[in-house]
Amino acid sequence: MKLNERGLLVVISGPSGVGKGTIRKALFKIPDNNFCYSVSMTTRKPRQGEVDGVDYFFVSREEFEERIKNNGFLEYAEFVGEYYGTPMDYIEKQMDKGKEVIIEIEVQGALQVRERLPEAVFIFIVPPSKKSLLDRLKIRGTEEASKIQERINKAEREFGLAYKYDYIVVNDQVENAADRIYAIIRAEHAKTERSIHKYYKLLEEEND
């Protein structure tokens, strides 16, 4: 008996610099997983080593704004002068196929998704200590000082938004954090409100 067939939308979010991307990559290394990744779209420039269509879809401002007009995003946000968004079409299709769709987004975007798809699973990644995160943001070498300060201010505000999420996962070690997320996904499938209808249907069929 399979109580759940539809996949879940799993939103991995948290303060900038907390290691969301690394955790997501570790998650996909779990054997026999059924995950699929929804690649975000952005107008920011690729960082060294980032690949178009893998890390992000890198598009122009014009292209991005055209898609906003056409209601083509599950969520989008402007952050430090650049757009970031989650294209919608792909996600529903994958969930219907039974895939767990993992999206990794900024806090602002996650809260938009919460409004549109409250049944999604919202996970807030936190650093093992606040200091460790602020240190990390300072040494991230790709931006000017003013942008770094902007990131730190933003992270400070985001620390306070954990209460809006379903789960809080500590990024003490990347593999631990990924394992915890995997446990959350399995548990969510077993939640009574997600599985009860199929269970009762099964009981009825056998009474026929």
Place this chain on the structure above:
Amino acid sequence: MKLNERGLLVVISGPSGVGKGTIRKALFKIPDNNFCYSVSMTTRKPRQGEVDGVDYFFVSREEFEERIKNNGFLEYAEFVGEYYGTPMDYIEKQMDKGKEVIIEIEVQGALQVRERLPEAVFIFIVPPSKKSLLDRLKIRGTEEASKIQERINKAEREFGLAYKYDYIVVNDQVENAADRIYAIIRAEHAKTERSIHKYYKLLEEEND
């Protein structure tokens, strides 16, 4: 950072004959677990191979009723003419030590616990098919025909009570079911409502 220190009370329940005991034993075989088992008390006679203090505390009716008077049970129930109950004292102590206390009880008892300790985690075990369970109840060789029929009727009623639980776990294979329960326990610890207070406390400390 450890967001949770107190252990959980995990209630494993479901229709008679669904395999709760076998799942509980498989759960305790998971390496590095932090579980502790609360042994139930009963007035029924031991079945072959059952050990006092391990499978149950086997006590007299008088002893059991004395403990009821002294409010010494988290829950208790009378079932097919025998008492079954969960002694209370031990449980709180273990949870305070950070242990996950696993109790395995009948549906009637689980619903009593739900009223007293709503923050416990309630898991309803279901068979892979209804027929497989009814067949199992019929071949369980230790009771007379009338007791078997009583069990079947009870199981039929209990099938309908899944909606009162937090999770539904299918006992397709014992190890799978135990793994799912382990995932649920880990996920419950990550739930925002259980961990947010400690998280905010940690942020405050670092601002000092």
